[in-house]
Amino acid sequence: MLTFVLLAAALTVAGAIAVALPLLKSGAAAEAAAPAPWAALATTALLVIGSAVLYVTWSNWPWRSDSAPADSPQSMVARLARELEHDPQNLEGWLMLGHSYIALQEYPLALRAYERADRLSDGKNAEALTGEAEVLALTDESELNGRAGRLIERALALAPDSGKALFFGGAVAARRGDLPLARARFARLLGMDPPPNVRPLIEQQINAIDAQLAAGVAAGAAGTSMASAKTPAAPAKAPGAPAEAPAAAPSGAEALVRVNVTLAPSLAAAAGSSPLFVFVRDPGHPGPPLAVKRLESRFPQTVSLAASDAMIPGRAFTSGQSVEVVARIARSGNPVGASGDPLGEVSYRVGRDELVSLVIDHVMP
Secondary structure, eight states, rough: OHHHHHHHHHHHHHHHHHHHHHHOOOOOTTTSOOOOOOHHHHHHHHHHHHHHHHHHOOOOSSHHHHHHOOOOHHHHHHHHHHHHHHHOOOOHHHHHHHHHHTTTTHHHHHHHHHHHHHHHHOOOOOHHHHHHHHHHHOOGGGGGGHHHHHHHHHHHHHOTHHHHHHHHHHHHHHHHTTTHHHHHHHHHHHTOOOTTTTHHHHHHHHHHHHHHHHHHHHHHHHHHHHHHHOOOOOOOOOSSOEEEOOOOOOOTOEEEEEEEEEGGGGGGGTTTTTEEEEEEEOSSSSOOOSSSEEOOOOOOOEEEGGGGOOTTTBOOOTTTTTEEEEEETTTTTTTTTHHHHHHEEEEEEETTTEEEEEEOEEOOO
């Protein structure tokens, strides 16, 4: 449009010059026609101004716009950021800016906005905490096991009914193996009538957790029945003497894992009547344990595990293998670990180590 206007102006000026020049010339016939500068000036002004007015009046170009063009998301976010420079104490503004930066996938800027909101609220705004966790998880999913997970737990303590915090909280609990808590959070979120496009995702998470819990309970029950069926009652022990856990007598070449399980004095009150689970796992290959036993919580207690204690037939530890032995007091009675369960672990070389000490000295986070 600018090019057209410049060309039109140039043509108008050229036409005005063509008309004005004859009025300004004085030649041999001066006595017949004297120069007329005022007429030339009037003619030029009339041509230039008149053509401009007529074109603006009669053309169909929208010279005046009743509404300005809509702002782009980027310009709106930039304007909000500029406003916050003059009003840095606006908590809601920083929360909105963080949300906007996430929508634009500007994650470092979003994190800074939510951190600013978190500082303004003295760590008491659940939306700011959840926003920080969301940005961290979007940048690196493993953050759910670290800082993002801790932020989500703080957010849930402040706002137990926050839908976003419950969703991330369920994922955090599932990643650390706390399936009962993960299920409870997803179930609570499902009861809040989520949008139709989100409901199937939550139901899938609950179904997957239910399957894992059912498999764990079945495995624990199988281990208990096998142990009770194949071993006689243990003889009475003197007070304080280690008790030998029920175990099948291994054959000459059978691989064994033997640990003496003790409980740290600081956790003595945590045992009670809760069952004790001792299991062997391959630290390099996540999945079901290679062997497991469910026992009474008596300490000290010597526990022997063999291939016959495998959860899955044909998948057991072998002589020469490096494994990890874990002892956990299941306060909920569930074979799946839960937050607050006392536990301990120790490395073991099958076929090389004999009786190894295993101390239950910390709790699951």
